[in-house]
Amino acid sequence: MLDWLYTAISWVMARWHALWSLVFDDPAAGTGLSGLAWALSIVFLVVTVRLILFPLFVKQVKSQRAMQELQPEIARLRKQYGSDRQGFSEAMLKMQRERGVSPLAGCLPILPQIPIFLSLFHVLRRLAPDAQGLYSWNDELTDEAARAPFFGAPISSSFFMSGAKEQAILDITGGYGQIRVVAFLLIVIMSFTTFFTQKQIMRRSGPVEGQAAMVQKMLLYVMPLGLFVSGFLFPIGVLLYWFTNNLWTLGQQYFILRKMPPPGSDAAKAKAAAEKPAVDPKALAPRPGAKPVRPKSGRTTAPASTVDVANPTGDAVADTPAPAGPADDGTATPTGATAAGATAAGADGPSSAARPTGGRPRTGAGRGSQGPANRGKRKRR
Secondary structure, three states, rough: OHHHHHHHHHHHHHHHHHHHHHHHHOOOOOOHHHHHHHHHHHHHOOOOOOHHHHHHHHHHHHHHHHHOHHHHHHHHHHHHHHHHHHHHHHHHHHHHHHOOOOHHHHOOHHHHHHHHHHHHHHHHHHOOOOOOOOOOOOOHHHHHHHHOOOOOEEOEEEOOOOOHHHHHHHHHOOOHHHHHHHHHHHHHHHHHHHHHHHHHHHHHHOOOHHHHHHHHHHHHHHHHHHHHHHHHOEEEHHHHHHHHHHHHHHHHHHHHHHHOOOOOHHHHHHHHHOOOEEEEEEEHOOOOOOOOHHHOOOOOOOOOOOOOOOOOOOOOOOOOOOOOOOOOOOOOOOOOOOOOHHHOOOOOOHHHHHHHOOOOOOOHHHOOOOOHHHHHOOOOO
């Protein structure tokens, strides 16, 4: 039923193996360079598959971002419908259709990888020394792939084997020692990279609540543990495929988290602040020769250099100074005092000299015009 998929996976691996064999000058079967060529063919099988699935990954990220933006409205609907789960589900589906958001889009990159992984597992499990050609491979290519060593362990071998394949591979390696060392290290690395990959997926999807948080936490611990147990049955080539796939996922998600951080996260706020255009102070300054615009509210205080120290209030005084009394030491009358005030202070003295003609102090003109010291200054209100 899936022979077409097995054939496609085998064909892609054979094309990459032919390229790397050409680079390594067509190494002999069973040598280290031959094993490296087959290992690189598995690595670049991952690259080929992930490049094809990259548009689906971008669509998955956009769908997750859209779902995060809908969280406030979903919370409002949950509060509105209360215990009416059917009404809440219908309202949420309607809102998702109106916004063009599909929750299933988050599974798009994962679903196609499942049959590809199973196909590679099926092909490598059937590999054996001196076996007949598989799918698009001839007998010679099949035998070379079965004997290809990866750090001394054939890529078709696994931690536990049985039957004729076990005996054929043990005749090549001389025992399980190197096979199990390489397989166990790859199993541990595969489990740890799966754990970190799932943790990074949780960072990318942002904070979640309820059942979604429970599912994320379960996947964070259950998936690596399940892979650790089942990895003892995987061929070394499959372990290498999974490890490479995890490395690609880590790098891809690191790139996406930098370019598209989750809404509301510290990275998103920092990116928004960095993208905000800086205000040039020169653009706010008036052009040369232009009159500066004074703000409407508030009054501007005159600079200290324009205020008359002898008369800071700006009030006019009499032109004729009052005569000095017996205690007069030659200093001027205190600033701001009127002629009438000076007369009142020296009532026993000759007040007629301090009074102008008409018997009134000359203070009327002081309110209408400023003294010589305050000429050109602002009028005090």
